[in-house]
Amino acid sequence: MxxxxxxxxxxxxxxxxxxxxxxxxxxxxxxxxxxxxxxxxxxxxxxxxxxxxxxxxxxxxxxxxxxxxxxxxxxxxxxxxxxxxxxxxxxxxxxxxxxxxxxxxxxxxxxxxxxxxxxxxxxxxxxxxxxxxxxxxxxxxxxxxxxxxxxxxxxxxxxxxxxxxxxxxxxxxxxxSIINDMWEKWLLLASLGAITCLMRGNIGQVASTVGGGQFAHGVINEVLAIITSAGYRRNEQYIAQTTALLTRTDSVQTSSMYRDLMQGYPVEAEQVLGDLVTIGHRVGLGSPLLNAAYTHLAVYQASRT
Missing domain, CATH: 3.40.50.720 (NAD(P)-binding Rossmann-like Domain)
Structure with a gap:
């Protein structure tokens, strides 16, 4: 081929x-x-x-x-x-x-x-x-x-x-089940991106602070509610693994969007977070943490032009 x-x-x-x-x-x-x-x-x-x-x-x-x-x-x-x-x-x-x-x-x-x-x-x-x-x-x-x-x-x-x-x-x-696989990747990417970009640190740095774990759980739950409303078939084992991964106090993991942000590059704010916020609004789901992360990145993106 x-x-x-x-x-x-x-x-x-x-x-x-x-x-x-x-x-x-x-x-x-x-x-x-x-x-x-x-x-x-x-x-x-x-x-x-x-x-x-x-x-x-x-x-x-x-x-x-x-x-x-x-x-x-x-x-x-x-x-x-x-x-x-x-x-x-x-x-x-x-x-x-x-x-x-x-x-x-x-x-x-x-x-x-x-x-x-x-x-x-x-x-x-x-x-x-x-x-x-x-x-x-x-x-x-x-x-x-x-x-x-x-x-x-x-x-x-x-x-x-x-x-x-x-x-x-x-x-x-x-x-x-590639569509469900893609929903699950979006769950990971959006949660990881929102946590690291809004807090300007890696997963371990966020999880180690007072309230950091609660914040991470809140982001994950907002993303889950939105993608489930749009057709994601919940896989509780994957959700538990993802939650554990994104709340580890010893993790140095960051998102590619965070790395782009820190280097002054364009970021996929609209595609990774903005589209989720739009879906949430459409079905009447509030997502204050995702909204905050998306607004933060949209301001950054606008400042580059």
Whole structure:
């Protein structure tokens, strides 16, 4: 399968790089400075298992001449609209789009634009970032990729994709409940982002303060109430594990949104928190803690322009 990875940041660079190293036919669709860096220096992955480097296949949107079999979208959610313009020449009649964006709104955007048959669900679990040299740094053993048909069916095309993605140096999961998986990731991301960004500290720093644990539980419960109202099927074991993870006093965990915030980068405030607040308002659920975190980040975002 010809695979086009849109974006070569921490997520796209890691999973796309691993696929390329495993011999898959991977091309990265990149822009500007990132394209220049990769042309000059290649792509380097720094992981707990060691360092890997490669000379990736790169393309610009205007240079795409034929469709790809799979398009893996790894851009930030606020860059989705511009990315859709870029992938237009890569779309064929049977092209699959696998987004790995945060939140859920992108599914509506993609299915409206390309039709439900063109889109599958996707998500990843990884703690990774780009360092000052533009190298992909994976910061923990976790590197999981989940994907599946939106209706949960096991089709021939999803099995073929599973074969292509498996055995490439990271953990893969062909899911028959990808939508619920995505709700659960949103629960983790939104809670982690709200806790660390609003309090400007890691999970352990927040949990160790007077009232910190109560605050974290309040955030988690607000997110849970909202996503349950929107269709999440509660998994009590996962909820308990997530709550324990986000209230550990010895944890140094932060969110990627917090790291972006502290470095002065754009943040996915609207997609990670704002959309949840909107859903809550729509069904009459109050979410004062999420509102506070979202307002905090919206002010930050506005101050950057």
């Amino acid at each position: 010809r695979i086009l990875v849109v974006g070569a940041g921490a997520t796209g660079g890691y999973f796309g790089g691993r696929l390329a190293l495993a011999g898959r036919d991977v091309t990265f669709l990149v822009r500007g400075a990132r394209a220049e860096t990769l042309r000059k220096e290649g792509l380097r992955l720094m992981t707990p298992e060691g360092e890997f480097s490669l000379r990736p296949q790169l393309t610009l949107a205007e240079d795409i001449k034929q469709p790809y079999d799979v398009i893996i979208l790894t851009v930030k959610a606020f860059a989705l609209e511009s990315a859709l313009l870029d992938i237009t020449p890569a779309m064929g009649q049977d092209t699959l789009i696998m987004p790995m964006l945060n939140g859920m709104k992108h599914l509506d955007i993609l299915t409206t634009r390309y039709g439900k048959s063109a889109v599958i669900g996707g998500m990843c679990k990884i703690a990774a970032t780009l360092n000052s040299q533009g190298h992909v740094v994976r910061m923990s053993p976790l590197h999981e990729l989940y994907y599946g048909e939106l209706d949960g069916s096991t089709t021939q095309r999803i099995q073929t994709l599973d074969q292509q993605l498996s055995g490439a140096g990271f953990d893969t999961f062909l899911s028959t």
